[in-house]
Amino acid sequence: MSKILEVIQLGHPILRSQAQNVDNTDSPQIQNLIDNLLTTVIAANGVGIAAPQVAVNDRLFIVASRPNPRYPTAPQMQPTAMINPQILAHSSELVKGWEGCLSIPGIRGLVPRYRAIEVEYSDRAGKLHKQELTDFVARIFQHELDHLDGIVFVDRLQSTQDLITEQEYQKLHPV
Template structure:
């Protein structure tokens, strides 16, 4: 049975560690983790979550773009488990965008990310996917991939002046 997991917060050592490749996608442990991450990202009102955010050092994350209060203009997509993901190619253009993180609540940062990326990952059945992602979904992928390498969005800021509280962000960018 699936459960909502605790999302660890900035300062927990797993958030700053390298995740390990998933060798047995079909194992009960990995399939259960996927189900739990799917429940957790929805319950936490997120658009993505990586295994390290629940203190698991596996190279696995969920991309679950959909309109939510924090991201009302997010495109709707089926939540997708991405296992052993990687970026194969990317655009040269970096585009700044406001990001938040379930592990750093109440803060947003203006983070430069590639506008378009070509990615590869395995899904929960073990099928290998190659696809191009753009805009907001590309941003989610890059944000979650960083978690697998022990990087959080505040590490990508060009300046500390690019930080803002969620409360001030909502005042400056009303829906």
Template structure:
């Protein structure tokens, strides 16, 4: 059983650093980190987590869309390790939606993101993938990719008026269900 790791929070310098490429996907330490990321994201009610959020400077994250308390309408997908990702193409269409972050507890922000993206990444087995993502899964991918670039979602919010507490967000979410 992989251990659940502590999540780095806003203010930790690793969240503002550019993560280093993974050179040996099959290395035991990288494989163990993937397992620890998988073990950490689910109990935290996250739909993704990046290595820098576990204070590890590696260009990798878990993409794990599923309905949670934080995102009740999220589509379900198999949690996937995304290693050394590149965004190859982005749709011109931008969509604003509410985001939160395990590293920024208690806050939500209205963030503009590309509606669709085309990406390339390596999986945990060393296989190269090229894939298109859209809507919520594209949003997760872009959010986690930002972590690899030292960017947090608050950096993308266009106005401080588009930030609210997580508690208020939950109240408003319940009112709209």
């Protein structure tokens, strides 16, 4: 039975450390972690969550884009566990978009990200996938990949002028 895990907050040292590769995707610990991350991201109205956000230092995250109260215009996709993910190639085009983070509640930032990326990852069965991601889903992937490298979205801001509270964001971007 999966459970909702505690999401650690900015300031916790694991959020600033390099995650370790997952060597055994079918281990019970990894399979249980995936189930718990899926439950946690949905309960928190997130569109992605990385293992370091629940104090587990593994190169694993969930991309779970879907419309929800925090991201009402998000595209719908099947939640996907991505193990040992990496970017193989990216567009030259950078696009700024609003991001929030379950580990940094209460604020959003206007973050530049590549519009299109070619990625590689293993799924929970250990099968290797290569695919191109664009726009919002590419943004989620890049945000979560940063978590595996000890980077949070505020590190990517071009200016502190690009920060806003969640309350003001909701006023500017009503559903």
